[in-house]
Amino acid sequence: MELTPLPAFNDNYIWMMRVGSRAWVVDPGQAEPVLLALARDGLGLEGILITHHHGDHTGGVSALRQATGAAVHGPAGEDLPEPCLRLHAGDTVEVMGTSFAVMDVPGHTAGHIAFLGQPEQQAPLVFCGDTLFSAGCGRLFEGTAAQMHASLSALAALPDDTRVCCAHEYTLSNLAFAATVEPNNSEITQHTVRCRAWRQEQLPTLPSTLGLEKRINPFLRAHLPSVRAAAMGYDAGTSDNPVSVFSTLRQWKNAF
Ligand code: ZN
Numbered sequence: 001m002e003l004t005p006l007p008a009f010n011d012n013y014i015w016m017m018r019v020g021s022r023a024w025v026v027d028p029g030q031a032e033p034v035l036l037a038l039a040r041d042g043l044g045l046e047g048i049l050i051t052h053h054h055g056d057h058t059g060g061v062s063a064l065r066q067a068t069g070a071a072v073h074g075p076a077g078e079d080l081p082e083p084c085l086r087l088h089a090g091d092t093v094e095v096m097g098t099s100f101a102v103m104d105v106p107g108h109t110a111g112h113i114a115f116l117g118q119p120e121q122q123a124p125l126v127f128c129g130d131t132l133f134s135a136g137c138g139r140l141f142e143g144t145a146a147q148m149h150a151s152l153s154a155l156a157a158l159p160d161d162t163r164v165c166c167a168h169e170y171t172l173s174n175l176a177f178a179a180t181v182e183p184n185n186s187e188i189t190q191h192t193v194r195c196r197a198w199r200q201e202q203l204p205t206l207p208s209t210l211g212l213e214k215r216i217n218p219f220l221r222a223h224l225p226s227v228r229a230a231a232m233g234y235d236a237g238t239s240d241n242p243v244s245v246f247s248t249l250r251q252w253k254n255a256f
């Protein structure tokens with residue numbers, strides 16, 4: 001299976017999976033980038049996966065379904081373009097020979113899901129939408145800090161070599177925040193240098209890996225003393241537990 005991020009809007013990625021001339025996409029906020037890739041490479045679109053209801057993830061779904069007949073799969077608990085096959089946590093979707101398991105990851109939206117799969121002879125991968133970004137996480141539009149912290153903890157429990165396929169190219173701005181929280185974390189500094197070079201070449205900084213995210217992403221590091229101390233420095237009302245630290249980090253990032 002080949003995995004390609006198709007740029008959309010200013011900073012979205014529509015992840016395309018292909019096997020031979022068959023393709024699936026994840027979160028097509030626009031139809032055009034997908035239709036161009038299909039035409040350029042002579043591919044047929046078989047299916048669409050949706051992580052959550054926001055327009056920058058669903059805006060292209062109806063046009064793509066009409067143009068290609070692709071089957072649409074999305075979270076059970078969200079308002080989505082119909083017809084859509086509805087998925088619950090624990091369900092699986094067969095994607096060109098790879099089985100993807102559905103995880104509930106509420107917080108950014110109430111019904112947000114992620115798709116976890118392991119193509120043959122490859123590292124696992126997760127399509128996490130706007131839940132986990134490289135060096136950051138999604139805003140809490142419909143969920144609580146406790147929900148988002150639990151969702152990120154469930155993602156962090158996946159194997160370190162899991163490829164993290166986020167829906168936005170926010171990495172450099174997230175790394176600037178991460179470096180403010182942890183100025184002495186040299187992995188953040190080193191990864192910033194790598195990502196700047198990639199972005200100068202207009203290359204994506206994704207997929208990341210969970211192993212890397214656990215070392216650079218402050219939102220996966222709320223349990224560490226250095227991150228807790230930084231959060232308390234920003235807001236003295238922060239208490240000792242990781243959810244409180246996470247909540248302060250999220251508010252700090254909103255204002256950053
Ligand atoms: Zn979103």
Ligand code: FE
Nearest residue numbers: 054056130167
């Ligand atoms: Fe988004």
